[in-house]
Amino acid sequence: MPHEIPRIGLIEDDPIMGESLQERLSLEGFDVTWWKAGEAALSDRRVKLAELGLMICDIRLPDIGGEEVFRRAAESPGAPPFLFVTAHADIDQAVRLMRAGAGDFVTKPFAMDEFLSRIASAMRPATGTSEAPHLGVSPQMRRIEETLRRLADQRLAVLLSGETGVGKEVAARFLHAVSSRAAHPFVAVNCAAIPADLLESEIFGHERGAFTGAASRHLGYAERAKDGTLFLDEIGELPLALQAKLLRLLEEGIFTRVGGETSLPLKARIVAASNADLASAVERGAFREDLFFRLNALWVELPPLRERIEDIPWLMETLFPADQAMSRGIRGIGSLAEEAALAHPWPGNVRELRNRLQRAAALADGEWIMPRDLFPELGMPAPEDMFPTLAEVRDAAERRQIERALEVTEGQISETSRILGISRTTLWEKMRRLGIPGRD
Template sequence: MSPEPQHFLDGRRILLVEDDPIMGESLAQRLAIEGAKVRWLSNGSEALRHFSHAAPELVICDIRLPDMSGEEVFRKLADGGASAPFLFITAFGDIDQAVRLTRAGAGDYMAKPFQMDTFLGRVKSLIRSRADETGAPVLGGTPEMLRIEAMLRRLASSPATVLLTGETGTGKEVAARFLHAVSPQARKPFIAVNCAAIPNDLLESEIFGHERGAFTGADRRHLGYAERAQDGVLFLDEIGELPDRLQAKLLRLIEERSFSRLGGEAILPLRARLLAATNRDLEQAAREGRFRADLYYRLAVVSVDLPPLRERRDDIPWLAGQFFDASLDRDRNILRGFSSLAIEAALAHDWPGNIRELRNRVERAVALAPGEWIMPADLFPQRRGDASAQADAGTLSAARDAAERRRIESALRETGGHVGATARLLGISRTTLWERMRRLGIHAAQ
C-alpha cells in the first residue's frame, strides 16, 4: 500500500458533533491542523439543521448528546437520504449500541479514551473509502453537484434505467457520459439520440433499424441506434418529444429487452443500458395524459434532477475556467484568464441558457478578447456601450462589496454561523468581521 499523502485531509468537510468543550475543541483543532474543514456543533438539533448546508464527507458524533442521542441523529439523517459515514465516539457502556449502529451502516466507532493517532487513522480510513467512491469533482464542486456525482458513480455498475431531468443546457448529456465513463462498460459505445432533432417519420427507423425493402427508399439493411449501442449505452435525449406510437414501442423494448428491425422478423436482444433525458416534467405530462404513465415509470427507475446554473453560482468560476482551458490555443492566444470584473459579471448573470450558454460565451471571449484578460464586455458584448447595462453592473466598489459579501456568507455557512470561527477562517479579527457584516447587511445565523 502506498504511504498516506501528507495532506490527505486537506479540504475534507467533516461535521463534528460533541458537547464536551474540551474534547470537541481538541478534536476540531487537530483535524483543522491536518487540513480538514471542520464544523463543530454541540447538539443533535444543530447537526440536523446544518447537515444539508455542510454536505460533510464524514460525521464524527458522540452517542450521548444533551438534546438527543447520536443514534437519533444518525437515523434521522439516514431516513432523509444522507449517506455520509459516521464515526461514533462512545463511552465503554455504549459499545453495544455503537456496534449495532455500525451494523446498521454507520461506519465505525471508537471507545473513550483513545489515542489521537488512532483516531486520525480511523478518520482517514473512512474518508479514503469515501474519496475512492467520489474521486475529484467532475461535474461541479457545490454540495448538490457533489451529491449528484456520487449518486452517478454508485449507479455506474447498476443496469438500472436512469432518467436525467433539468432545464435545457444544464448538462444532462454530460452527466450521462460521465456515468458511462465511470462504469465497467466505459470502453463500449455511447450512442446519443436526440428525439427532438429527428423527423418523426424517420425516428423509428433510426432507433430500431430497418431491412431492405421495408419502405420506399430502403435499398439496404440499416442498423439502428439500439443495435449499434451493443453492450454500451443508448442515450435518448429529449425523450419527452417522442411521439405516442414510438412510446409504445420503447415501452416494449424496455420490458422485453428485445426488438425487431422495421420490415424484419428476427428478434434481436437489446444489450445496451438505457439512459434518457428531458427538460419537460414527465410526471405531470403522464398525469395529464400527454405521456404514457407506464413508460414514465419504466424510465424513471432512478431520476436525477440537474439544477440550473443560477442555483449553483459557486460553480460558475470553476466551469468558466474549465471552458477557458479547453478553448485556449496557448500557441496563439495571449490570454491569461478572467479579470475579477468578468467573474463578478458572470456571477451576477442569471444564465437562462445554463451551462451551454456559459460555454458559448467563454469560447467567444477566448476567440475575440483583445487583451490579456477577459473583461465583462468580452463575455457580454451586448452590454458594450449600453449605459443602462453598465449602471446595472455597478461600480468597482459595488463589485468588490459583492465579492466580499459572498466570501463572508460562504465562510459563515462553513462555520455554522459562528462569528469567532468565521473570523479565524477569514484571517481577520472578530471586530473587523462584525463591522464588515454590518456594512454589508449580513446577519449571522441564529
C-alpha cells in the first residue's frame, strides 16, 4: 500500500500569504486544507483533527485568536501539534503556548527553508500506512492501530471498550506485539468466566493452606505474566472487593497472594477491556469511580463493524478458513455473498463474521460461498433471486457508495460530488433514481 500523503491544516486570514503557503506546501508533497478563520477550522466537518499531521496557525485571526483555537482543538482526541506563525510582539504568547503543549512557533517574516525545517520537526510521526493492516483497512481502525502503536511502551494501563465481538482481545494482542514486551508472556483472563470466589486467587495467586484445598502455593496470572502483558477481559464483572485490590495494584504496583504476607511487585503491564458502559456502572454503584478514572487515562474505543463496513471484505478474506474450504473443493467467497455481507448489520460484529465464515466453509455445497451459505436463516432463495441482474448489482453498489460519502460529508452535496468524482447534477440524478433523500 502506498504511503499516505501527509495532511496539514492552515489557518491564515491573509489571502496572499495563505494562498502562497498552500501552493508551496502542496508542491512539497503535503495535502493542505486552508481556512481563513479559526471558527471555520474548528467547525469544518470534512476534516477531522486527528487526521492532520500538523496545524499551522496564525496567532492573530479575525474572529478568535490562535490561542483559543489551540485550546479548543486540544480537547479533541488525537489533536495535531500546532506550529504558530506570529509577529515579534506576540513571542511571549507563543512561548506560553509551547509550555501548554503546542509544537513550535516561527516569527514573521521567515525564510521558506527555515519554515519547512520547522514543519518537519513539528509534524506528527507518519501513521505507518505503508505497513500491512493488522486490525482493519477502514480509517477508524487505521487510526486505532496508530494510537495503539503510540501507547505500546507506556507504563500506564490501557482500557479497550466496545461491543461484544469487535476484537478487543485482538487489539490487546496487537498492542503487546508492537511493544518492547513482545518477547514476554501475554496472559488473558476472562473475568466473567471465573467464579467470583476463585477470581482473586486466580489473579493474585495463593499460599499453601490459604483456604481449604490449597495444598500448595499457586502463582496467579499477575505473576505468570512476568514482564509481559496481563489482559483483563470483561473487567466490569469484577466484584467490588476485588476492584479495590486491582486499584491498589495499578496505583502501587504491588500485590499479595491470598494468605500471604509478602508484597510482590507487578512487572506486567495491565490492559483491560469491557463491553459494558463503565460510566453507567459507576453511577449504579457497580463499579468503583476511582478505578474507572484510573483505567480511563488511556482509553481506546473500538467501533462496531456496522460503522466500518470498509473492513468487511478485508475481514472476509483474512478470516476465511481457506485450508478447510480447499479440502472441500470450495474456491472462495462469491461476490453475491460479499454483497450480502455488506448489507448485513452484524450485531455480533467480527466474531459473528468469523463464525459465519467457518460454518459456510464447512457446509457449503458449491464451488463458491453464496449468500445462503452465510445466512442460512434467510431460507433458500428462488433461482432468480440468487442472480440479480447486473443493473441491480450496480445500483446497489452505487447506492452504498453514495450513502457512505453523504455520511462522511454530513450531507454536503458539493463535497460529496467532489469525493465521488462526479458533478452535482449527476449526483442529484443518481440520488433521485436510487431513492436517496437529499440532506443539503
